[in-house]
Amino acid sequence: MSQRNRDGKRTARERLREQREIDKAREKRKRTLIAVGAVVAVLAIAAGVGLLVAGRNNGGGVAVAAPAGAAGKDKLVIPVGASDAPSTLTVYEDFRCPACGQFEKTFTDTIHQLEDSGQIKVDYHLVRIIDGNAGGTGSLNAANAAACAQDQNKFRAYHDVLYANQPVETDDKFAQKTYLLQLADKVGGLKTPTFTTCVNNGTYDAWVKKSNSAFGQSGFNSTPTVLLNNTNIYADTQNPLTPAKLKQLVADANKGKKPGTATPSPSPSPSLSQSPSPSQSRSRSQSPSPSQRSTG
Template sequence: MSQKNSDGKRSARERLQEQRQREESRGRRRRTLIAAAVVVAVLGAGAGIAALVANSGGGKKKEPAGPLVAPQGATGKDSVTIPVGKPAAKSTLTVYEDFRCPACSQFENGFRDVVNELEQKGELKAEYHIVTLIDNNLGGTGSLNAANAAACAQDAGKFSAYHDLLYKNQPPETDDAFGKKARLLELAGQVPGLDTPAFRTCVDDGTHDSWVKKSHEAFGKTSYRATPTVLLNGKSIYADQANPLTPDKLRQMVAEAAKG
């Protein structure tokens, strides 16, 4: 074989080898780019999920733990109603409220005397449904902790007195003072016979936290969206700003229901 042919064949082999090396190099770069794109896509999806979590409340929200324990004497579907007054009363006042809600405090402090008067006469009974809208809207645990403490007071037969005391001492809406269990226990000391070891354990352990959550969920299944929602014999009586409710009007409506 001549030197010229030998050099030609060797050059052809070298060119083929170089071409294969270039193709392999391109293949490696292509695989690297694909892998990088996959990583970016995964990271991007993760960031999107994180954004959704952040927008829905900054990650996992703490949920009340433990079994659902309804307070003593709770009634109604899922036992989320706390009754007050004589069962034989002809009129029923249904109240959905939040212990951190300023408007609820206005209702309670404005109508407490007439409601208590009518309950004592046996003309009116009340059904309380406790919700946690302010915790959900502003953050904190005051609505939940106060509701649990009120349920603990119900266990002790002191719901009405403690319920009224909470509203008399309600902090500003943005002040989560009821989130501090020490404050709830301090207030309990003003209700004769309530500040007992059993009550303190109930408050500290959040015995009724899951029940409070259930009560709030039941409110969400109604057509009502604000607190307080106040019904008399199933009819809303507190939402009409053009015809505001007064204690005298409430007393008159209860008297008319008793006649009918």
């Protein structure tokens, strides 16, 4: 065999060996990329599940649908009254809470007067303490229905109707969506197909749950909690708040300030001034204590 032929065969073997090494390296890189991609995908899924669970457990981080006009952090506040009112009344309420019903029976007319004259705006936070303490879904379903009424610009009227027809605490009647829709008939123009769908579908259930979670982190633990310009004015049982005292507190806070540009809201029919049912009378005459969040 000539030297030229031997050199040619060696070169061919070297080229083949080099090509095999190149193919082997390419296959190794491919396997590595596939493995890395799989790990990244698993981590991404795990992170997504973790965020979802965290959002469900503590109401944080995860955006939820809010009713029209909702304000404040995470849009968890339903404001009523003039946005430029010189003072703000902040109210944390549970529609099943007997003490909240007593508060509304006592203060609704006064609050409406102060709202309609531009003296205050009221920021409502809807919570569900009774659901947690006693079981059931009446607090949740009623709050969702009230948020649905907010979409129709009829929150105040429906809010008042719910309290005017509040069942006793042991009767979870607000869990019945048919009853909530029946009460909507007391507010002119509220019971539309849109409202009915919103109530039946629980459109704002997640929003209510997030509001309730935020309440749990607020430092307050009972309803009603009532603040005037961030000062708690309803917690002193030795010197209880009265309608006259509320008016005076607002007048003092607003001294020298211009009233807001409020548009009076229509009142529902019937009003909270109507005589409560016998079962409600027995419950309310006992001046129920604020509903407190269970620590269990």
